[in-house]
Amino acid sequence: xxKKNGQKKRSRFGVYFLAxxxxxxxxxxxxxxxxxxxxxxxxxHLLVKxxxxxxxxxxxxxxxxxxxxxxxxxxxxxxxxxxxGWLLATSTGILxxxxxxxxxxxxxxxxxxGMRSGLVAVFLYNRAIKIPLLPLxxxxxxxxxxxxxxxxxxxxxxxxxxxxxxxxx
Amino acid sequence: MxxxxxxxxxxxxxxxxxxxFKSFSTFVPILLGVILSAGLFQSFLSKxxxxxxxxxQILRDTLIGTLIGSILAGNPITSYVIGGELxxxxxxxxxxxxxxxxxxxxxxxxxxxxxDILGRRFSALRNLLxxxxxxxxxxxTVMTLRLIP
Numbered sequence: 499x500x501k502k503n504g505q506k507k508r509s510r511f512g513v514y515f516l517a518x519x520x521x522x523x524x525x526x527x528x529x530x531x532x533x534x535x536x537x538x539x540x541x542x543h544l545l546v547k548x549x550x551x552x553x554x555x556x557x558x559x560x561x562x563x564x565x566x567x568x569x570x571x572x573x574x575x576x577x578x579x580x581x582x583g584w585l586l587a588t589s590t591g592i593l594x595x596x597x598x599x600x601x602x603x604x605x606x607x608x609x610x611x612g613m614r615s616g617l618v619a620v621f622l623y624n625r626a627i628k629i630p631l632l633p634l635x636x637x638x639x640x641x642x643x644x645x646x647x648x649x650x651x652x653x654x655x656x657x658x659x660x661x662x663x664x665x666x667x
Numbered sequence: 668m669x670x671x672x673x674x675x676x677x678x679x680x681x682x683x684x685x686x687x688f689k690s691f692s693t694f695v696p697i698l699l700g701v702i703l704s705a706g707l708f709q710s711f712l713s714k715x716x717x718x719x720x721x722x723x724q725i726l727r728d729t730l731i732g733t734l735i736g737s738i739l740a741g742n743p744i745t746s747y748v749i750g751g752e753l754x755x756x757x758x759x760x761x762x763x764x765x766x767x768x769x770x771x772x773x774x775x776x777x778x779x780x781x782x783d784i785l786g787r788r789f790s791a792l793r794n795l796l797x798x799x800x801x802x803x804x805x806x807x808t809v810m811t812l813r814l815i816p
Contacts, residue, residue: 512697515779519700522707533710541706544741548702552691559687564680597740599701599777602784603694607687609785618785619793626771631743638751642815647764647808654800662792 544597551596555604562607575613584656587617591624591655598625615666616659623655697780704776705740712739717749721758732762733801736769737794740777746770760812765805772797 527534575583594601605618627648635644717735721728736746750763773794774781781790 511779511783512694512700515783516696516700516703519703519707523703526707526711530711537703537706537710539706540709541703544702544705545699552698556684556687556691559691560680560684563683563686597777598771598774599698599780602781603691606784607690615789618789619796622793623772623797626743626768628743631747634744635747638747643760643764643808643812646811647768647804650804650807650811651768654804658793658796658800661796662789665792666789 548597548600551600554596555600558604559607562604562611575608575617577614579614579617583614583617584620584659587620587659588624588652588655591621592627592629594621594625598622601625614663616663619662620655620659623658624652627651694780694784697783701777701780708739708776709741709745718753718756718758721753721762723757725759725761728759728762729765729802729805732758732764732766732805733769733773733798736766736801737773737798738775739770740774741770743767743771760809761805764808765801768804769798769801772801 523534523538526537573579574586579586601622605613605621609615609618632644639647720731720735722731739746746767750767753763753766754760775794778790778794781794
């Protein structure tokens with residue numbers, strides 16, 4: 499019952515937020531039609547790119563529902579997961595694709611199944627490290643910079659996860 | 668006789684996928700709102716506008732870099748390109764590093780969706796910590812880099 503109420507509340511907030519953004523678009527269209535049209539085009543491109551990720555996330559959510567019982571999630575990503583849990587959240591965060599917000603629903607599903615909040619934060623932070631983009635980053639900033647930055651970012655992700663767990667305890 | 672469990676499992680899998688689809692559909696309005704907001708930011712803020720915000724003081728610029736990186740959203744490639752341009756125009760590496768780190772770790776545009784789906788307290792804390800860590804990571808990276816001959 500509570501879950502249903504939460505879902506209703508969430509979808510209502512989402513609709514209000516979307517309505518607000520559309521209103522901003524309409525207002526900006528009157529003031530600056532050209533820039534607003536470009537914004538709409540940029541958003542359209544983003545949407546087209548993100549649809550496959552959304553489908554992947556729905557598939558993952560379905561598989562999570564089917565295979566992952568709370569006991570399994572707890573074992574690998576729960577309170578007793580230990581070092582393996584941190585390693586799993588870091589590596590899957592690095593390997594995951596697409597924009598960060600596409601992954602929120604799946605993470606919510608996993609957390610509802612027993613995933614630790616700290617590991618959710620670790621996953622989200624490590625999404626910043628994208629292996630396919632590394633050559634481009636090296637081109638712009640040099641290999642030394644990229645290697646040092648990545649090491650510090652992984653340390654920062656673990657630190658963030660730990661602090662969140664301490665605060666939420 | 669053996670087909671029955673297979674059939675049951677197939678039905679259970681279909682049901683799981685349907686449940687996932689239904690659950691995901693409740694997130695669609697907020698995700699659309701975030702995508703539309705990202706388009707607005709990318710279209711209305713030019714590279715020159717961003718470069719003009721930096722004044723040449725390392726600490727202040729690092730903070731500004733973190734702030735702009737937190738507000739802007741999009742593909743990390745865009746942050747590398749803008750970061751590269753900023754470096755060329757004389758902005759410090761501290762500020763540029765903080766900018767590209769905050770770009771992917773702090774999400775002002777995505778915040779409504781994150782708070783709505785993962786919880787307000789968790790999202791506020793995560794974004795605040797990521798903001799502070801972007802500054803610290805930038806300082807540590809550039810200082811370590813300077814130690815390398």
